[in-house]
Amino acid sequence: MPAITVDDLTVLPRIKGPGLGDQPRPVRSVTAAPRGYEGEGFPVRRAFAGVDLRDLDPFIMMDQMGEVEYAPGEAKGTPWHPHRGFETVTYMIDGVFDHQDSHGGGGTITNGDTQWMTAGSGLLHIEAPPEWLVQSGGLFHGIQLWVNLPRASKLTDPRYQDIRAGEVRLLTSADAGALVRVIAGSVAGHDGPGATHTPMSLVHVSLEPGARIDLPWEVEFNALAYVLGGRGTVGIEGRPLESGQTAVFGPGDFLTLAADGAQESRSPQLDVVVLGGRPIREPIAWAGPFVMNTKSEVLGAYEDFQKGRFGHIPAG
Template identity: 35%
Template sequence: METNVKKVSAILNPPAPHMVGDGFRVHNFFPSGYKLNMSPFFMLDYNAKIEFSARNEPRGVGVHPHRGFETVTIAYHGAVAHHDSAGNSGIIYPGDVQWMTAASGILHKEYHEENFSKKGGPFQMVQLWVNLPAKDKMSPPKYQGVKHSEVQKFTLSDNAGVIEVIAGDYKGTKGSVSTFSPIEVYNVRLTKGGKTSFNFPSNFNTGFVIIEGNIKVNGSENTKTDQMVHFKNEGEAIEIEALENSVILVLSGEPINEPIASYGPFLMNKPEEIQQAIADYNEGKFGYLEE
């Protein structure tokens, strides 16, 4: 067993926060906060829990384009309303997941949901950017919204907690989200003293974000709220134990070994594809979305 442990490469404190629009105060763990190998995950913005004061005009991010990847929004506290140029809209409440495939191009905006904005309160979210393989970058946009009640759940024995499988497969419990490459995304909710283990292929890039609580990894490494655990690309087995009631976002995926050209909200393979994305956006090919 010991020889097959996926060892911790680093325990990372949240980088200094910055604002995205006026509604999201995020710590960017990668690619700018830390230079981590986390492909197919290209970006992780973590809005640690903060209190937003009540106000009538909802905070948020105005209309912006995306091409070449997927945006994944996972809510823990608060509520976000979103709209896109394909006609999709909805509200993401705690426990909900919005998995948006921008692919060939989409316009998007997201704001604090109206009632949440008027009341104020705790707000905590994660947004991931998931890269797409070159062959899929120009596929049609699509949208997968999963309510918390619809997330597939694996109940651990001994009242240890529950694993919410957003994407991938945990011991036969399959996430309802379809992905373009092999990806595992779970919300793990452990009770104090609860333990569980995972097995991910050695080449999968793997990281855990401690959303809440305090856990021990592989019997030795302690990590706490708002930290990220990054793992080495060797071994397969990871064991965690909750030192208090804890919530952990688990990310693991097969790397996409293709060149990357990124510019703002565009994530492609070659610089000329970025130029094309900018031209297409300027020509209105991403559709229309009212501010």
């Protein structure tokens, strides 16, 4: 997993261990992500399947896209589709993805880049591998996270944030055994580059075999950890966690991740996405690409989409 890495972790700022009186977050549940297909048929794992929406708030869903090695002609994306009422966060770990929307936004993201799209009031959107990648084939791996918007921001103007790999805040654990990439939010006083409507943090942690980290976490936020690859444990209770599983944590000041001493050659590290945010605690009416507060608002979104109020697909 290339994302962004550092040859010598000892040069990075270190995250101090828990302070006196800091409470560990207990592990409330562990679930396994089922496999499925999205868009034109690219494989995904539904990271939050089986997790109660009350434990996810302010998040809606997250897909692990791939990891898959495409042969020439196999790479797939999504057709044009609408969004309203939330944000999509696409973090590309391996490969290349092109984005375009009906408001003229978009771009290309590759290893370690993130595209943060606030759909807000509504737009049409397409995601696809570039034509050269379709022709040549190659590795494809990333995540897409849906972040809810509070009622007051549901109809905000659409916008993009392109967060390049080199902008991500890099930290390490107290013993320099883990690389912590802060994409959004703050860890131990170190801020990531992503600007969010809903207070939240998004972090990608890579732990060397046998390494452990006590990751400080905002007490007002919920906390979830999804394993992209490798094996290890979560919580001070040492609950086993492996690729494709999600841990939900209870309240506390920090959460614990530890990598098994032996890892498979295909996943030489324990790679985990850790995320959490301040719960919005508002009603959710969710239907397909629309995440609103009431059923009537969802029906209004469908009507606006059908009447072309989300914009039009650009020529060519």
